[in-house]
Every structure is written in C-alpha cells, then in structure tokens.
Amino acid sequence: MTTNKRGFAQEVWDFFCSLRLSIFLLIGLALVSIIGTIIPQGQPPREYLATLSETKFRLYSSLGFFDMYHSWWFILLLYLLTLNLICCSIKRLPRVWKVVSEPVLEMDENFEKSLPNVKDLKLKGTKEELKERMASFLSAEFAAPVITEKNGAYHLFAQKSPWCRLGVYVVHFSIIVIFVGALIGSFFGYKGYVSIPEGGAISQVQTQSGKMINLGYEVRCEKFSVTFYDTGAPKEFKSILTVVDNGKPVPGLTSRPIIVNDPLTYKGTTFYQSSYGQSDEGALYHLTVRDRKGGAPVQLTARQGERVALPGGAFLSVMEATMDVRPFLKGFDGPGAQVEFTPAGGNPQPFVILSDKYESFNAQHGGDLLITFNGMDQKFYTGLQVAHDPGVWVVWAGCFLMVVGICMAFFMSHKRVWARVTESGVTLGGSASKNPAGFEICFDDLVEKINKA
Amino acid sequence: MSSSMLFNVTMVLYMVSTCIFFAFLASRSKAVGLGGTYAALFGFLVQTAAIGLRWKESYDQGHGHAPLSNLFESVVFFSWTIVLIFLFIDFKYKYRAIGFFVIPFALFGMAWAQLGLDSGIEPLVPALQSNWLMYHVITCFLGYAAFAVACGISIMYLIREKMEQGGGNVQAGGLLSMFPSIRVLDDLNYKAIMIGFPLLSLGIITGAAWANYAWGTYWSWDPKETWSLIVWFVYAAFLHARITRGWVGRRAAILSVIGFAATIFCYLGVNLFLSGLHSYGR
Numbered sequence: 143m144t145t146n147k148r149g150f151a152q153e154v155w156d157f158f159c160s161l162r163l164s165i166f167l168l169i170g171l172a173l174v175s176i177i178g179t180i181i182p183q184g185q186p187p188r189e190y191l192a193t194l195s196e197t198k199f200r201l202y203s204s205l206g207f208f209d210m211y212h213s214w215w216f217i218l219l220l221y222l223l224t225l226n227l228i229c230c231s232i233k234r235l236p237r238v239w240k241v242v243s244e245p246v247l248e249m250d251e252n253f254e255k256s257l258p259n260v261k262d263l264k265l266k267g268t269k270e271e272l273k274e275r276m277a278s279f280l281s282a283e284f285a286a287p288v289i290t291e292k293n294g295a296y297h298l299f300a301q302k303s304p305w306c307r308l309g310v311y312v313v314h315f316s317i318i319v320i321f322v323g324a325l326i327g328s329f330f331g332y333k334g335y336v337s338i339p340e341g342g343a344i345s346q347v348q349t350q351s352g353k354m355i356n357l358g359y360e361v362r363c364e365k366f367s368v369t370f371y372d373t374g375a376p377k378e379f380k381s382i383l384t385v386v387d388n389g390k391p392v393p394g395l396t397s398r399p400i401i402v403n404d405p406l407t408y409k410g411t412t413f414y415q416s417s418y419g420q421s422d423e424g425a426l427y428h429l430t431v432r433d434r435k436g437g438a439p440v441q442l443t444a445r446q447g448e449r450v451a452l453p454g455g456a457f458l459s460v461m462e463a464t465m466d467v468r469p470f471l472k473g474f475d476g477p478g479a480q481v482e483f484t485p486a487g488g489n490p491q492p493f494v495i496l497s498d499k500y501e502s503f504n505a506q507h508g509g510d511l512l513i514t515f516n517g518m519d520q521k522f523y524t525g526l527q528v529a530h531d532p533g534v535w536v537v538w539a540g541c542f543l544m545v546v547g548i549c550m551a552f553f554m555s556h557k558r559v560w561a562r563v564t565e566s567g568v569t570l571g572g573s574a575s576k577n578p579a580g581f582e583i584c585f586d587d588l589v590e591k592i593n594k595a
Numbered sequence: 596m597s598s599s600m601l602f603n604v605t606m607v608l609y610m611v612s613t614c615i616f617f618a619f620l621a622s623r624s625k626a627v628g629l630g631g632t633y634a635a636l637f638g639f640l641v642q643t644a645a646i647g648l649r650w651k652e653s654y655d656q657g658h659g660h661a662p663l664s665n666l667f668e669s670v671v672f673f674s675w676t677i678v679l680i681f682l683f684i685d686f687k688y689k690y691r692a693i694g695f696f697v698i699p700f701a702l703f704g705m706a707w708a709q710l711g712l713d714s715g716i717e718p719l720v721p722a723l724q725s726n727w728l729m730y731h732v733i734t735c736f737l738g739y740a741a742f743a744v745a746c747g748i749s750i751m752y753l754i755r756e757k758m759e760q761g762g763g764n765v766q767a768g769g770l771l772s773m774f775p776s777i778r779v780l781d782d783l784n785y786k787a788i789m790i791g792f793p794l795l796s797l798g799i800i801t802g803a804a805w806a807n808y809a810w811g812t813y814w815s816w817d818p819k820e821t822w823s824l825i826v827w828f829v830y831a832a833f834l835h836a837r838i839t840r841g842w843v844g845r846r847a848a849i850l851s852v853i854g855f856a857a858t859i860f861c862y863l864g865v866n867l868f869l870s871g872l873h874s875y876g877r
C-alpha cells in the first residue's frame with residue numbers, strides 16, 4: 143500500500159519534472175494563442191453576433207474565446223508551465239550546483255577516458271619541478287589551479303566561469319519573476335481612461351472593470367492641440383497638464399506637455415496621451431452685428447444654444463458651426479454657422495450665416511440687421527489612458543535577469559582543465575560545457591604553449 | 596544618385612550571388628563558392644550605403660527619421676539583416692553552400708520591395724516618434740534574420756537527409772556533395788537559433804518597454820505581440836527538444852522551418868490579415 147502511494151506520488155513528480163511536458167506546454171501555448179489573434183478580443187456581443195451564428199457565439203463565449211488570454215484554461219496552462227519549470231529546476235539544480243561547487247579535482251584514468259580533450263606532454267624535470275611549472279603556467283595562461291596529491295601523483299585542476307552553468311536556471315527563474323510581476327500588476331494595479339476638456343480637471347478614474355478610483359489629487363488639462371503634416375497625416379497630439387495636489391500645483395508637473403511617446407507620472411500613476419475630440423460644450427462663437435441703416439458694428443460672442451440679445455430687441459442663438467463650410471455648401475469656404483434668429487416680436491427663423499467675405503449672402507436674412515460669423519474658439523477634450531502597475535518593476539527585473547541568463551547559457555562556457563603530474567610526465571585533460579570545437583582550439587593552444595615553454 | 600538606384604544594384608547583386616552559388620553547387624569549385632560570398636558581401640555594402648542614403652534623403656525632406664518605419668523600409672532592412680547574419684556564419688564556419696539556401700530570401704525581399712511596394716518616404720506618425728522604434732525594430736529583425744538562416748539550413752538538412760535515405764551516393768558527387776554533413780547542418784541550425792533566440796527575446800522586451808512607455812501597458816495581447824510570443828514559444832520548444840533524446844536532427848529541422856513560417860506570419864501575416872496596434876505596417 144505504502145509503496146503504491148509512494149509510486150503514485152513519484153509518478154506525479156516525474157510527470158511535472160519531464161521535459162516532454164515542457165515541450166508539450168510550449169507548443170500547446172503557441173497553438174492556442176493563435177485563437178485569440180484570429181477572434182477579436184473583448185468586443186461587445188453585438189459585434190460578434192454580426193458575423194457569428196447564435197450557437198457558435200454561445201459556444202465560443204462559454205469557452206472564453208472572447209477574452210481568451212484571461213480564460214481559466216489559458217491561465218491554467220501558464221500555471222502548469224510555471225509548475226513544470228519549478229519542479230524541473232528543483233530536480234536538476236542540485237546536480238548542477240554540485241558540478242559548480244564541488245568540482246572533480248583529480249583526473250584519474252577512468253575520468254580521463256570520459257574527456258574529449260586529453261594530451262600527454264613530453265616534459266623533462268622532476269615531479270616537484272613539473273608541478274610548479276604547470277601551476278604557474280596555468281595561472282598565467284588559463285586560471286589559478288587547485289593542487290592535490292593522491293597515489294603519488296600531483297593533480298592540478300583549473301576552471302573558468304563555472305557559474306555560467308547556472309545560466310539556464312537564471313533564465314527559468316526570470317520567467318517566474320516576470321510571471322509574479324504580472325500577477326502583482328493584475329491584483330494591485332488598474333488601467334483606466336479619462337477624458338478632460340480643456341480647462342477642466344478630474345480627480346477620479348474609471349477602470350476597465352468599471353470601478354471608480356479616487357486619485358487623491360487633480361489632473362487639469364490646460365490646453366490640447368493637434369498639428370498635421372502637409373500630407374494631412376497627424377504630426378503631434380499634445381496636452382498641457384497640471385497636477386494639483388492639496389489645492390496646490392505640483393512643482394515640475396505644472397503646465398507639463400504630454401505627447402504620445404512622453405507620458406506624465408505622478409505617485410506611481412501614469413497618464414498617457416491616447417485620443418482627443420471636440421468638447422461638446424464650451425465652444426465660443428464670434429459674431430458681428432451691424433445695423434443696415436448705419437452705426438458701428440457690434441462684436442458678440444455666444445456659446446452653443448445660448449440666446450444672445452441683439453440691438454433692437456431681437457435674439458440670436460447659434461445651433462452649430464464649423465470653421466470650414468466647404469463640405470456643406472458648394473462654392474463657399476471659410477467659417478459658417480447655423481443660427482436661429484428671432485426678430486423683436488416675431489417667430490424664430492433658422493438660417494445660415496457666413497464670414498464677411500459673403501456680405502450679399504448674409505444680407506438675405508436678419509431684417510434690419512446684418513449678421514456675419516467670424517469664427518469660433520473650439521474646445522477640445524484630451525483622452526488619457528491611465529495606468530497604475532506596481533508590478534512593472536518586477537517585470538523589468540525579470541526581463542533583465544532573462545537577458546543575463548540567456549547570455550550566460552548561450553555565449554559562455556564552463557571550461558575545465560586538469561593536469562596529472564607523475565614521475566613519467568604530465569597528462570593534460572580538458573572539457574567545456576559549450577562549443578566543443580572552440581574549446582579544442584583553445585586546448586591545443588595551451589598544449590602548444592607548454593611544449594614551447 | 597538616389598537610394599532607389601542603389602537598391603536596384605543591390606537586388607541585381609543578390610541575384611548574381613544566388614546564380615554563382617548555384618554554379619558552385621554544380622561545379623564544386625571552391626573559387627566559385629568564394630565568388631558567391633563576395634557578390635553577397637558587395638551587395639551588402641551597396642545596400643548599407645543605400646539605407647544610409649535613404650536616411651539622409653528623409654532629412655533632406657525635412658522629417659528625418661531612421662528608415663525603419665513602413666513596409667518597404669522594413670522589408671529592405673530584413674533582407675539586409677539576413678545577409679548580415681549569413682555573412683557572419685559564412686565567414687565563421689565557411690560552408691559556402693548555405694548561401695544558395697539563404698541569399699534567395701534576401702533577393703526575394705529586395706525584389707518584392709523594389710517592384711511591389713510603395714517606396715515613398717513618409718513622415719512619422721506620432722506613435723512611432725520614439726527612439727524605442729530603432730531598438731525594437733533592429734533587435735527583432737536581426738532575430739528574424741537568424742531564423743531565416745536557420746530555416747535555409749534546415750531545408751538543406753531535410754534535402755540531404757532525404758537523399759541519403761533514398762540511397763543517393765553522397766560520396767560519388769552530385770549537388771549534394773557540396774552540402775555540409777548532416778551533423779554539421781544540425782549544429783549550424785542550432786547555432787543560428789542561438790543567435791536568433793536572444794535577439795528575439797530582446798526584441799520582445801524592448802517592444803514591451805516601448806509599449807509601457809507609450810501606452811502604459813507592457814503587454815496587451817495585441818495580435819503582433821501574441822504572434823511574437825508564439826514564435827518565441829516555438830523556438831523555446833526547439834531548444835528544449837534538442838536536449839531530450841530523439842528530437843535532434845529531423846524533428847529539430849522541421850521545428851525550425853515551422854518556427855520561421857510563424858516568424859514570417861508574425862512579420863507579414865499579422866499586418867495583412869489581422870488588425871491591431873501594429874497595423875501601420877500595412
């Protein structure tokens with residue numbers, strides 16, 4: 143019974159230690175990841191129903207295909223990969239550690255046979271002399287040796303960069319670190335979006351999951367601007383932001399410009415330029431009103447929908463306006479506005495007015511008054527992505543470890559050289575953990591140098 | 596002289612190089628093989644000059660930026676990196692025959708760019724105005740190029756293995772005798788991927804760093820990101836497969852070809868068929 147249990151536990155352990163499982167998981171992750179790149183992720187149901195049948199929609203939905211990378215089975219695969227990684231490392235690391243920390247100091251006949259590079263050196267001298275010579279030679283040309291004596295022979299052992307054997311484990315550990323960083327971000331961070339009209343301020347952010355987060359300070363948008371290349375392609379989106387904490391603008395974050403590749407960060411929360419638009423409210427319209435019978439023109443400003451009193455008891459409100467009427471009125475250009483004019487004691491009359499370039503056009507309406515539209519001050523809102531991710535530095539640490547580990551694992555080699563000194567001469571042996579061809583050259587080089595010396 | 600003319604010269608030189616490599620396989624003359632390598636090297640130098648000139652031309656037009664911003668420029672750069680990695684491996688290991696299986700990738704890229712793609716120099720849209728663009732694109736493409744070389748080597752491996760199994764007499768001659776041995780090809784495949792994998796990892800990391808800097812998320816499962824991760828998984832599987840018994844050789848070669856197919860999809864397929872943040876490459 144106990145052996146049975148032990149056998150089962152052993153089997154589970156071996157399963158999680160196996161490299162076949164890793165290959166299966168890696169290829170499996172690669173394959174299932176494709177699904178989420180073909181099916182658009184995180185769209186509202188009606189978008190899907192436009193192209194999918196009801197049954198397919200329900201099937202995909204229950205399989206989590208619409209938010210695949212957060213579905214339970216995808217996360218499970220990632221956890222399995224991590225578990226596999228941890229088990230495999232626990233199983234193998236001690237063996238590798240032993241190679242690093244307790245090197246084989248003596249090259250006996252048996253061990254010699256297992257080495258790829260061995261050479262008998264024809265050197266003259268006593269055992270003591272040869273030992274000293276080899277020791278100083280190895281120190282100068284390779285690495286300082288450890289010297290032991292056994293069965294009447296001296297054994298010298300020297301090695302270079304033994305720790306690079308740990309590179310693979312640094313890579314694997316880095317993956318776990320990145321994973322932990324991602325988990326910290328998903329538990330303690332949030333992502334959201336705010337839009338701030340020019341002149342406005344916000345102190346709350348709505349996250350993607352719909353929660354409201356109180357920032358504890360205010361972010362004010364002083365100004366937003368967009369510029370274009372001659373081709374019409376956008377050149378720059380720029381918001382001027384000010385952070386106001388405790389009622390005071392924060393030094394350094396006052397009227398700070400934010401562009402697409404240059405965000406603002408305050409107290410661990412970062413604001414990124416992501417979109418913009420015309421603010422619904424807040425546009426200011428500029429008009430000129432002149433009495434046809436004479437008199438000085440009067441400059442007026444109006445907000446959208448606002449009823450402004452005109453000289454002589456009439457009223458005017460601007461319904462909508464544009465800085466360029468070309469798309470709406472053939473043969474005209476410049477600013478134009480759709481207005482509602484109410485003469486004193488009369489009924490409202492809707493019509494269009496243009497700039498002073500079109501005097502006769504504007505003269506068709508307005509009774510005694512000649513009204514021209516001079517333009518408007520448009521107001522924008524800026525759309526900012528807001529992110530707070532306390533795990534991001536853990537992720538970068540993991541990435542750094544990964545690069546270091548990969549360099550150790552791929553481009554460095556644990557090189558070992560043994561020398562056995564007996565009365566009859568010196569036998570040199572060597573091996574390397576990587577690039578055997580490269581080490582052979584290095585080894586032959588050593589042999590040549592000793593023979594010459 | 597314009598960069599476009601130099602790109603044409605480059606294309607012709609890669610074509611010449613491919614032909615010489617073919618002649619090399621047929622003639623088995625070492626001198627011919629060296630000729631192929633030198634033609635490729637000369638093409639590479641001309642292309643380097645052309646890329647530099649195009650960079651300068653963008654400054655002359657008033658919106659200077661590195662020539663890495665649209666599909667034309669990236670295809671040209673891709674073919675440049677393929678030749679770079681090829682020359683590196685060629686000069687280091689001196690197996691000339693590989694050229695016949697690798698330079699055509701570069702030739703194809705140049706021909707497609709010159710004949711089929713819009714070569715206009717466009718100003719950068721706001722999302723691309725960052726130095727990260729350069730770090731990200733260069734590391735990714737060097738990685739892709741190493742995978743292209745690995746793919747060429749794997750195809751050689753599969754052909755040679757097939758012929759050996761089919762009883763073709765390798766020693767007696769034929770095209771095959773210029774191929775490195777199967778063991779060497781397997782090793783070269785691994786070496787090329789050992790160059791590519793770290794570069795792709797760096798490419799993904801710099802991409803994540805840039806995304807975090809510009810958009811506030813280092814990873815958003817955008818199709819391009821996901822595909823680069825898929826490629827990364829495939830090559831990670833390749834590396835582990837080599838350690839286990841029974842996966843060296845043929846299966847590793849097949850995995851390397853699949854990996855490159857995924858790489859090409861990541862590079863082009865995603866832009867052409869799927870939508871996402873990277874679709875400006877269109």
Ligand code: HEM
Binds near residue numbers: 160226238314831837
């Ligand atoms: C399922 C999880 C994984 C397991 C169980 C696993 C296991 C192993 C083992 C046992 C080795 C050989 C170590 C040795 O030679 O002593 C290895 C090597 C390696 N692993 Fe992993 N690994 C996993 C995932 C990954 C991932 C996702 C990467 C991605 C970077 C990775 C990168 C490497 C590298 C670069 C090597 C060195 C390969 C070589 O030297 O050719 N591993 N892995």
